[in-house]
Amino acid sequence: MELKEDVFIPAPRERVYDALNDPEVLRASIPGCEELEKTGENEFAAKVTLKIGPVKARFAGTVTLHPEAPPEKFSLDGQGNGGAAGFAKGGAVVTLDEEDGGTRLSYDARAEIGGKLAQLGSRLVQGTAKKLAAKFFASFADHVAQETSA
Amino acid sequence: MKDFEDREQRTAALKGLGCSRKRVEDARFTQGKGNYIDDVTLPGMLFGDFVRSPHAHARIKSIDTEAAMKVPGVVAVLTAADLEPLGLHWMPTLAGDKQMVLADGKVLFQGQEVAYVVAEDRYAAADGVEAVEVEYEDLEVITDPFKSLESDVVLREDLEAGADGAHGPRRHHNHIFLWEEGDKDATAQAIGEAEVVAEEMVYYHRTHPCPLETCGCVASMDKINGKLTLWGTFQAPHVVRTVASLLSGIEEHNIRVISPDIGGGFGNKVGVYPGYICSIVASIVTGKPVKWVEDRMDNLMSTAFARDYWMKGKIAATKEGKITALDCHVTADHGAFDACADPTKFPAGFFHICTGSYDIPAAYVGVDGVYTNKAPGGVAYRCSFRVTEAAYFIERMIEILAIELGMDAAELRRINFIKPEQFPYTSALGWEYDSGDYHTAWDKALKAVDYDGLRREQAERVEAFRRGETRKLLGIGLTHFTEIVGAGPVKNCDILGMGMFDSCEIRIHPTGSAIARLGTISQGQGHATTFAQILASEVGLPADSITIEEGDTDTAPYGLGTYGSRSTPVAGAATAMAGRKIRAKAQMIAAYLLEVHDDDVEWDVDRFVVKGAPERFKTMKDVAYAAYNQPIPGVEPGLEAVSYYDPPNMTYPFGAYICVMEIDVDTGEWEVRQFYALDDCGTRINPMVIEGQVHGGLTEALAIAMGQEIAYDKIGNVKTGTLMDFFLPTTWETPNYTSDYTETPSPHHPIGAKGVGESPNVGGVPAFSNAVHDAFRAFGLRQSHMPHDHWRIWKTANNLGLHG
Secondary structure (H helix, E strand, O other): OEEEEEEEEOOOHHHHHHHHOOHHHHHHHOOOEEEEEEEEOOEEEEEEEEEEOOEEEEEEEEEEEEEEEOOOEEEEEEEEEOHHHOEEEEEEEEEEEEEOOEEEEEEEEEEEEEOHHHHHHHHHHHHHHHHHHHHHHHHHHHHHHHHHHO | OHHHHHHHHHHHHHOOOOOOOOOOOHHHHOOOOOOOHHHOOOOOOEEEEEEEOOOOOEEEEEEEOHHHHOOOOEEEEEOHHHHHHHOOOEEEOOOOOEEEOOOOOEEOOOOOEEEEEEEOOHHHHHHHHHHOEEEEEEOOOOOOHHHHOOOOOOOOOOOOOOOOEOOEOOOOOOEEEEEEEEOHHHHHHHHHOOOEEEEEEEEEEEEOOOOOOOOEEEEEEEOOOOEEEEEEOOOOHHHHHHHHHHHHOOOHHHEEEEOOOOOOOOOOOOOOOHHHHHHHHHHHHHOOOEEEEOOHHHHHHHOOEEEEEEEEEEEEEOOOOOEEEEEEEEEEEEEOOOOOOOOOOOOOOOHHHOOOOEOOOEEEEEEEEEEOOOOOEEEOOOOOOOHHHHHHHHHHHHHHHHHHHOOOHHHHHHHHEOOHHHOOEEOOOOOEEOOOOHHHHHHHHHHHOOHHHHHHHHHHHHHHHHOOOOOEEEEEEEEEEEOOEOOOOOOOOEEOOEEOOEEEEEEEOOOOOEEEEEOOOOOOOOHHHHHHHHHHHHHOOOHHHEEEEEOEOOOOOOOOOOOOOOHHHHHHHHHHHHHHHHHHHHHHHHHHHHOOOHHHEEEEOOEEEEOOEEEEEEEHHHHHHHHHHOOEOOEOOOOEEEEEEOOOOOEOOEEEEEEEEEEEOOOOOEEEEEEEEEEEOEOOOOHHHHHHHHHHHHHHHHHHHHOOOOOEOOOOOEOOOOOOOOOOOOOOOOOOOEEEEOOOOOOOOOOOEOOOOOHHHHHHHHHHHHHHHHHOHHHOOOOOOOOOOHHHHHHHHHHOOOOO
């Protein structure tokens, strides 16, 4: 599965970059996120409940950030294990460009999914992933914008 | 005249051979009174369910069952570590390999059984499965058999490097066997010297029998009496009993295996699966009956698949089209374990029937079996062992040769058919074809569809298409197939050492009705109807007065079961032979009652008459009564017989199928306009049942050719694990069929019958596929792989430049 999108966030680039590394913001923005903690310099562990079509599962996963050229560009990779429901692993390259009144965030993500998730949800995965990403960025943008104006 | 009418009436009253007697089993099936495995309910019964691997290839780092054991209702969780002390964490396969019962250190295919959760009901079991925590470390996945043979990745770490397998040397760590038949040098020479050679790779994709009822069992260990009863969806209940005894150490007389009504098998229910072993162990451990029934996803992704043969062929001929040689090399993808259900000496089944209906002087076949990260299996899905692969291969090669020669494919077949006077015919690959008359069948078929008229219409259609007046093409799919069924002679056919005979035991009751028990088991074929008909004609009692019983190993005589169209050729023969034993004894009794010498009575439909005085007779009913109530000098009381039949040869049913298909070039949609199926299965026992078998088999063939497949992505996910993605035709997709027949009896079978259940799958798949190919022949198509779903047909049209 591949996902390539961009989204405008009405906040300065530095702020956006920092927020992307802020467990509080991430926990509040990730749909279905139950737990999220920073386990190392650039490492996070999370528990997220996801529903894709008929498969609902609690995924335990880790994400590692690779700050290649902060705050313009970084990449990340991660994996999640949903037990009997299956597993997912993937990565993304994220670029942040300054624009009038905010930041343009572009990402290019790839993911491999396996198990029941892939079998039952294969038709739905792309659409669901798109929807979840949109949801994430909508609440992420809200958060960041609020904090910036505050 | 009166005598004749009288005899006709008496014959008709028996409803014996040739009668379209209605199926006796349908009274219960159509009223919801069938008794399938999931209907078996015992007091205190527990339910088992598997934790399955989401990975296609991974090392297991840990299995944590603690949380699962805390789920309300969960009674036990079994892992390989629990089975190991019993030596049951691995089990032997029918193909001489071994298979993990529960994952031992690593998993090798998606859906592999990792742990077995036993609970008070299905829901608790499912919750328990969710709670088992397994930590995996994923390994490189191989789903391509060609890459597998070149990969450094060792799939089967349990096998000793460099050691021979069950079928000889293994040349690579992912190689299983090379099996060869025929004269390689003579074939190579004939191909080298040939005027015309056509070469092609023909792929028969992986699919699955997908019976409506999935696999399942109920194991019940009675610890007080030491008896294990095992109900299950078994196509071979007696073999299951023997295997269960050998594996468990429980003496065979203490194991009773019962196959109740079975909702379709098609080869899927021949093998032994981890679910059976785990249920037995769980019942022994808990002292309670344990039921295990697969869901649809379990069935499609883990129990035995079919096909997955990459067949590279070379066919050589003269310029006039006389075939001189056939060479075939198969790369056979067997998945993670070699669990093919074939007779032991035939690791590629009867694939070497691939010279088909043609007189080919030189031929060679080599089959390489290969391990990959896919489910194990390789069963005969509604065909005899690997015969549908063989038929598809030769019928595609004939079409490709016709293209190469610029010849009509019907004529090319005709000039290469084995001639009627050549039977019994020994093929270049060693089979002795028992009987056949291919020319008569072929001519009848071509005439029935007005073949020449169809070809004219097709040519006009191509012209109209080129002028832009239509976007639909017409395909004419031809097939003349030869099946090889009725395995088989004990001298070369066995399964796990058990000779492939079959059996029938008959008891005639005093009042002239009877029960016959057989070693086979119906899964929808209608044995209770047709075997009673065989017996009715043999012993002269009405079929309606004969009960047929199968599937209970405590009562039925030992037999190898039902698959590979073997029931009629083998158990049907045993039935006729047991009937003849009854008649021989009855003749002595009748002669005594009629006060004449044994030789002075003769059999007449349902009675013995005194030669030359037909008014003096004793019916079989009279004889039966006398056998139980009257002392007859020199003859034991009672009227019973048993026959174990070891067939002298296989039988070779054949047929001519023609499919006329309309194809929409822009959408890839297809419509079967006409399907004509002529079957020659020798003596016809019940024409209505035959027609039903043909219709069902053709519909499964349609499914396979036109859409059904088990597809994997590159990390080994099963992409077609539900009926949403796995094509199972409904009445909506099923076309009308016209069935027809010729009747060439088998010379070695007691009643001349050959078996028919699987012919329509063997012949149907190439007929549908050839129709698709034929539609595009004028535009240069040689080969496109099945299944021909709309997308693939669209792509074919696109690649040929037909979308402008």
